Amino acid sequence: MKAARLYEYDPDMNVELKIENVPPPTITAPDEVIVKVGAAGLCRTDLHIIEGVWKDIMDTEGNLLPYVMGHENAGWIEDVGSAVTSVKPGDAVICHPFRSCGICLDxxxxxxxxxxxGQFPGLGIDGGFAEYFKTNESSLIKxxxxxxxxxxxxxADAGITAYRAAKKAAKLLNPGGYVMILGVGGLGHIALQVLKETCGARIIAVDREPAAQVLAKELGADIVLDGGPNLIEEIKELTGGGVHVAIDFVGEHGTENTCWKLLRQGGELIMVGYGGTIEVPTLELVANEIKIGGSLVGDFVELVELMELNADGKVKMHQTEYSLANINQAISDFKDRKFTGRGVIVP
Amino acid sequence: MKAARLYEYDPDMNVELKIENVPPPTITAPDEVIVKVGAAGLCRTDLHIIEGVWKDIMDTEGNLLPYVMGHENAGWIEDVGSAVTSVKPGDAVICHPFRSCGICLDxxxxxxxxxxxGQFPGLGIDGGFAEYFKTNESSLIKxxxxxxxxxxxxxADAGITAYRAAKKAAKLLNPGGYVMILGVGGLGHIALQVLKETCGARIIAVDREPAAQVLAKELGADIVLDGGPNLIEEIKELTGGGVHVAIDFVGEHGTENTCWKLLRQGGELIMVGYGGTIEVPTLELVANEIKIGGSLVGDFVELVELMELNADGKVKMHQTEYSLANINQAISDFKDRKFTGRGVIVP
Amino acid sequence: MKAARLYEYDPDMNVELKIENVPPPTITAPDEVIVKVGAAGLCRTDLHIIEGVWKDIMDTEGNLLPYVMGHENAGWIEDVGSAVTSVKPGDAVICHPFRSCGICLDxxxxxxxxxxxGQFPGLGIDGGFAEYFKTNESSLIKxxxxxxxxxxxxxADAGITAYRAAKKAAKLLNPGGYVMILGVGGLGHIALQVLKETCGARIIAVDREPAAQVLAKELGADIVLDGGPNLIEEIKELTGGGVHVAIDFVGEHGTENTCWKLLRQGGELIMVGYGGTIEVPTLELVANEIKIGGSLVGDFVELVELMELNADGKVKMHQTEYSLANINQAISDFKDRKFTGRGVIVP
Amino acid sequence: MKAARLYEYDPDMNVELKIENVPPPTITAPDEVIVKVGAAGLCRTDLHIIEGVWKDIMDTEGNLLPYVMGHENAGWIEDVGSAVTSVKPGDAVICHPFRSCGICLDxxxxxxxxxxxGQFPGLGIDGGFAEYFKTNESSLIKxxxxxxxxxxxxxADAGITAYRAAKKAAKLLNPGGYVMILGVGGLGHIALQVLKETCGARIIAVDREPAAQVLAKELGADIVLDGGPNLIEEIKELTGGGVHVAIDFVGEHGTENTCWKLLRQGGELIMVGYGGTIEVPTLELVANEIKIGGSLVGDFVELVELMELNADGKVKMHQTEYSLANINQAISDFKDRKFTGRGVIVP
Ligand SMILES: [Zn+2]
Ligand SMILES: [Zn+2]
Ligand SMILES: [Zn+2]
Ligand SMILES: [Zn+2]
Ligand SMILES: [Zn+2]
Ligand SMILES: [Zn+2]
Ligand SMILES: [Zn+2]
Ligand SMILES: [Zn+2]
Ligand SMILES: [Zn+2]
Ligand SMILES: [Zn+2]
Structure with missing residues (x-):
């Protein structure tokens, strides 16, 4: 089968994936399935893998390369192991990125x-930038x-990470409340749509990019701001004291210490982006009774719920498609922010 | 001032309110306010008052009549007591129907x-079918x-009763779930709009009236049914096993024993309408782990939240207006279901 | 191995289990385990099986007998299938009664x-009234x-059914609140201990049996009543208006229509026992805003939590032991209420 | 009446309160009450007031002194305003420290x-270090x-601040879980008792003072530690990965950056003490999905709940009494940590 493989890490990213013919994966355990890839999302994590950021975590012995990235996968069942009962060849599926064990207490x-x-196909084992990849039954949603x-x-990844954060936010919000989304990119534009459908609060979208501002407006944000130097005062004014919830999809370059200052008494900040360090006086935490918490990739059932919102026409992924042969172009465009929303590889 | 007063109870409702000149109410306690009535909703409860249903509760001594009904009031502040600080003459307000004490543990x-x-202006003390009525500061929302x-x-009443039920339902629902609204009248059409904005679940609206079905469709119900004899089978089929939540705005004439049979395992029925008696085998409750609970008029903060949804254009009251002079016509039309949504009296 | 097998259903229960030698179970699938039974609880459900109550559910073809009952099992791992990784021979385990699939959305x-x-060993397939029985990895807790x-x-069954109900109740209770437990038997005495540890509310235990009343007092019930004819008035008086939560472990012979009348406004009734039919006017549900809901056997994680409470010395099972050879005596004593708490069979 | 009044701020605290005769307070508004002080707790906040820390907040015009501190008050009703209906002279009451408005949305x-x-008697207006003080009806609990x-x-302050934090923690905990209390002083020893009664989790108490460690053990802490340099490793080892919830009653001198490192994935830190600054990499927040939030003084209903736990014998205040004449000694002993638990002034 055709696959795009990484042969070398490079912090400067002056390397290209090699499109080549490799043997397709085969079933070796009763709960495994082979998926014919329909599309695979391109993620910032993939860029970090190329840069070598993940080397110490997923390639400790240095023998992983060459390997196939791609952890945001959807396609059709090609083959199933002997214990698989819930899907059959031909079924269209999306694959939760994590093959969890199903047995442990968590x-x-x-x-x-x-x-x-568990295991992450695409992070340390071969993933979906290929014609076929292997996962297991318990990661599949028809x-x-x-x-x-x-x-x-x-x-399968960008979507549910945004969905999980938005779901947490929605539980904290009432009509008349305010939620701020910082960063309306691949994740933020999904969170915006989810909040629009699942809470009656007002949505303030903040992004420096004009294209992202336009998208935010189209998707129904009540207020769209460019995040200039007076953001804190501006938002306190607009909201009569601060937002009830903020979701920070950036988490670095200073935003990490902007958002908690925007909260109203009793408010909560949900961090999705990362990189920076939060510095917050305990007096601020206590006197304003604010909360700051991180948010991970969504669980399996959160992907189920997001797929239902999508099927009902309530949440859509804005994306740009590239063929597998053009994956290096896609990566380059992603680095240079040449597209809005998400880039998707089609084998 | 002009007021419509009831002089006599009549189970057959062959009586008319008398439109007459009466002295306007005056401030007698520091927390009281006089409201110039802008509009007052006509409620099924008003019909029941005329019929004498409420006589034993709010007129035990038999000396209440003649009196002014009207408990769904909005208008402008005319005068305020000495302790009132949050509103001033001229402010436009809606009045929560219940003047609660503010001190007790509840x-x-x-x-x-x-x-x-507490006290209910319009139920046992003079209400809003007049040019002015009296309430207290703590029932007001600007x-x-x-x-x-x-x-x-x-x-002020129909709205928040529906809102409270819809809010309870929304907390129990996830995207992909199903909620059924039985009865798309003055309350149901508000619940439908609230659910549309505050949960990502699918809404099934059921009403026998074609006009109500049209309204439900316009307001965005995913599925609209007429509630025929096969409703249970129909809904189990459509939903793959039953709804997650049902709200029954009727509660009599058999619906009270229809809705719990429509629930999926783990589902919940919220009763707002009443009149009938539920008969449910405990085995059904336990084996399906279903829940049945009543829902009251909404609290003050629920009216605040509903007013915010309304201000944001997300929830609107569908209504028909009558002048105070025509209140007896309004009552007659209400009995004969000559209008959809709510009837409103304008002094 | 030795096993006690049922050869015949009898509504009058004039049959005995036959203690005999049968071949022990063997592993036939990769996720299976053989457990050497340490003890197996005797359940009211076992009596119902003998009476033939479950025949139409678990023996539709009429070829189940002879078979081994026993669904409340704990013991030591004897053998494991090829895919089992979380336990090994010799480990002491308790077995959740239900072998769930792990894959479906629920x-x-x-x-x-x-x-x-899923499957219930002991209900339709051989269970734990034997020296060995078979279950699967995902039902095991070390x-x-x-x-x-x-x-x-x-x-494994009595405990978690009580725990689940008590956990639901605890979430609804605050210090100063009142919770009533109706029936302090094998389930009720566990619920009492759980509530004692997990909410600060006051516990009212009601049971007609003097021995159960003594046990309730020993376990720390704040108030113990015998459930006489004035129970409703008595409890309304004691609690200043009714209990916040009631758990009904009986659910028949009239209790099913006693408990909802004992609730305070906003209160909730949790049904665990069953048999009777609830008849409740919708007006009562709405005006008092009360809720009535069933409660099932607990989930796997609830058994984990209960085992932790037990390991910490906070919740103990009161029980009477019988050898496997004396199982027919145990069944007879259970019918005649000759012991308090639970009967346990030791192979 | 006798009162202890502050005449001068001093950062070094080389000043004494003056015990003198002053006119008692009188009713000037319909909702006010005069309370004959039975006892008044001595709080770290009182020390800060003497030091001048609060001067810029509650004495902006510089004309507050001489004034009576004391915001943790209980006593008997002496006199009531014309609108007061829920208490009468002679009633024993505890006073929530904050006279809230009752009207605003919060x-x-x-x-x-x-x-x-609202207003805080004892912080900016005369408080309870006297024979009588004035508050309003809505702050009273019989x-x-x-x-x-x-x-x-x-x-009235120490208690409910601890109670609020403990209540938040209890909602996050299950049996088998771990909660750490850092600091077993006037607040921490209350939180410990509350957690003991309201969740089934294991309690780890950490304090450097041997007397506090003894108290923690007596009150039922499962594990008591002295908070040495290896605290993080020690706790991760004991708990198999970290605690589910930590409550930090210190919040300065380095503890503010210890506690979040002790959390298990998905864990939450509740800050009550303050002074230091938290520095946490956003990557830690996200990858471990931990949360950090402040906690304020408890609301009125939380004081009600705490008083019920106290009445049931479940939570007791450990305290040392001083007469009003000896208040300067009490302050001095508090500074020098000469007593455990709380100091209380008795007029
Ligand atoms: Zn990704
Ligand atoms: Zn980066
Ligand atoms: Zn796992
Ligand atoms: Zn009404
Ligand atoms: Zn009240
Ligand atoms: Zn059982
Ligand atoms: Zn399943
Ligand atoms: Zn204090
Ligand atoms: Zn300090
Ligand atoms: Zn206020």
Missing amino acids: CRYGHDMYCDH LNTGITPLEVAPM | CRYGHDMYCDH LNTGITPLEVAPM | CRYGHDMYCDH LNTGITPLEVAPM | CRYGHDMYCDH LNTGITPLEVAPM
Whole structure:
């Protein structure tokens, strides 16, 4: 089969994936499935892998390369192991990125992402930038009638990370309340749509990019701001004291210490982006009774819920498609922010 | 001032309110306010009062009549008592129907409706079918800029009763879930709009009236049914096993024993309408782990939240206006279901 | 191995289980485990099986007999299938009664008990009234150090059913609140201990049996009543208006229509026992805003939590032991209420 | 009446309160009450007031002195305003420290502490280090039968601050979980007792003072540690990965950056103490999905709940009594940590 493989890490990213013919994966355990890839989302994590950022975590012995990235996958079942009963060849599916164990206590509580016994195809084992890839039954969700893998692939990671944060936010919000989304990119534009459908609060979208501001407006943000130097005062004024919830999809370059200052008494900041360090006086935390918490990739059931919103036409992924042969162009365009929303690779 | 007063109870409702000149109310306690009525919603409860249904509750001594009904009021502040600080003459306000005490433990928990020390203007003391009526500071909510009393008066009771039920339902629902609304009248059409904005679930609206079905479709119900004899099978089929939540705005004539049979395992029925008696085998409750619970008029803060949804253009009251002079016509039309949504009296 | 097998259903229960030698179970699938039974709780459900009540559900073809009952099992791992990694021979375990599929959406939400693809060893396939029985990896919880299978076996069903109800109740209660437990038997005495540890509310225990009343007092119930004819007035008086939560472990013979009348405004009734039919006017539901809901057997994680409470010495099963050879005596004593708490069979 | 008045701020605290005769307070508004002080808790805040820390907040015009401190008050009703109906002279009461307005939206949601229109007797207006002080009806809770003001006065601030944090923690905890309390002083020893009664989790108490360690053990902490340099490793080892919830009653001198490192994935830190600055990499927040939030003084209903726990014998204040004449000695002993628990002034 055709696959795009990484042969070398390079902090400067002056390397290209090699499009080549490799043997397709085969079933070796009863719960495994082979998926014919319909589309695979391109993620900032993929750039970091190329840069070597993940080397110490997923390639400790230095023998991983050459390997196939791609962890935001959707496609059709090609083959199934002997114990698989819930899908059959031909079924259209989206693949949760994490093959959790299903047995440990975290899994039993439904916190798949806390499982210590799982695997991420595309991060340390071959993924979806290829014609076929292998995962297991418990990571699969059948697509609703009329939905194609191409429309939804990046939901598998970008989508659910945004969905999880938005769901947390929605639980904290009432009509008349304010929620701020900082960063209306691949994740933020999904969070915006989810909040629009699941809470009656007002949405303030903040992004420096004019194209992202236009998208935010189209998707129904009540207020769109460019995040200039007076953002804190501006928002306190607009909201009569600060927002009830803020979601920070950036988390570095100073935003990490902007958002908690925008909160109203009793407010909560949900961090999704990362990189920076938060410095907050405990007096501020206590006197304003504010909360700051991180948010991970969504669990399996959160991908199920997001796919239902998508099937109902309530949440759509804005994306740009590239063929597998053009994956290096896609990576280059992504670095240079030549497209809005998400880039998607189609084998 | 002009007021419409009831002089006599009649189970057959062959009596008319008398439109007459009476002395306007005056401030007699420091927390009281006089409201110039902008509009007052006409409620099924008003019909029941005329019929004498409420006589034993609010007129035990038989000396209440003649008196002014009207408990769904909005208008402008005319005069305020010495301790009132949050509103001033001229302010446009909507009035929560219940003047709760603010001191008892139920009030302190925010459960105003459980307060044993409050009063309902319009139910046992003079209400809003007049040019002026009296309430107290703690029942007032200032209208958002651009909102007129006429647009919102029935929100004060019909609106918040529906809102409270819809809010309970929304907390139980996830995207991909199903909620059924039984009865798309003055309350149901508000619940439908609230659910549309505050949960990502699918809405099934059920009503026998074609006009109500049209309204439900316009307001965005995903599925509209007429509630024929096969409703249970139909809904189990459509939903793959039953709805997650049902709200019953009828509660009599058999619906009270239809809705719990429509629930999926783990589902919940919220009763707002009443009249009938539920008969449910405990085995059904346990084996399906279903829940059945009543829902009251909304608390003060629920009216605040509903007014914010209204100000944001997300929830609107569908209504028909009558002048105070025509109140007897309004009552007659209401009995004969000559209008959809709510009837509103304008002094 | 020795096993007690049922050869015949009899509504009058004039049959005995036959203690005989049968071939032990063997591993036939990669996720299976053989457990050497340490103890197996005797359940009212076992009596119902003998009576033939479950025949139409679990023996539709009429070829189940002879078979081994026993669904409340704990013991030691004897053998494991090829895919089992979380336990090894010799480990002491308690077995959740339900082998859920782990793949369906209900399972993924952590609602194991709603899974449509599972099996109950002891109900339709051979269970634990034997020296060995077979279950699968995902139903196993390793015992904490120092805990023996004998001490905990009935926790696997009686325990978690009570725990689930008590956990629901605790979430609804605050200090100063009142919770009533109706029926302090094998389930009720566990719920009492759980509530004692997990909410600060006051516990009212009601049971007609003097021995159960003594046990309730010993376990720390604040008020113990015998449930006489004035129970409703008595409790309304004691609590200043009714209890916040009631748990009904009986659910028949009239209790099913006693408990909802004992609730305070906003209160909730949790039904665990069943048999009777609830008849409640919708007006009562709405005006008092009360809720009535059933409660099932607990999920896997609830058994984990209960085992932790047990390991910490906070919740203990009161039980009477019988050898496997004396199982027919145990059944007879259970019918005649000759012991308090739970009967346990030790092979 | 006798009162202890502050005449001068001094950062070095080389000043004494003057015990003198002053006119008692009188009713000047219909909702006011005069309370004959039974006891008044001595708070770290009182020390800060003497030091001048609060001068810029509550004495902006510089004309407050001489004035009477004391905001943790309990006693008996001496006189009531014309609108007061819920208490009468002679009633024993505890006084929530904050006279909230009852009208604003925060008050209506039950968030009294967010009210912008309230007053704190003892902080900016005369308080309870005197024979009488003035507050209003809505801050009063009648004591349960048999409870004296002396036993409970510090519950009014120290108690509810601890209770609020403990209640938040309890909601996050399950049996088998771990909660750490850092600092077992006047607040921490209350939180410990509350957690003991309201969640089934294991309690780890950490304090450098041997006397506090003894108290923690007596009150039922499962594990007591002295908070040495290896605290993080020690706790990760003991808990198998970190605690589920930590409550930091210190919040300065380095603890503010210790506690979040002790959390398990998905864990939450509740800050009550303050002074230091938290520095946390956003990557830590996100990858471990941890949360950090401040906690304020408890609301009115939280004081009600705490008083119920106290009346039931479940939570007790450990305290040392001083006469009003000896208040300067009490202050001095507090500075020098000569007593454990709380100091209480008795007029
Ligand atoms: Zn990704
Ligand atoms: Zn980066
Ligand atoms: Zn796992
Ligand atoms: Zn009404
Ligand atoms: Zn009240
Ligand atoms: Zn059982
Ligand atoms: Zn399942
Ligand atoms: Zn204090
Ligand atoms: Zn200090
Ligand atoms: Zn206020």
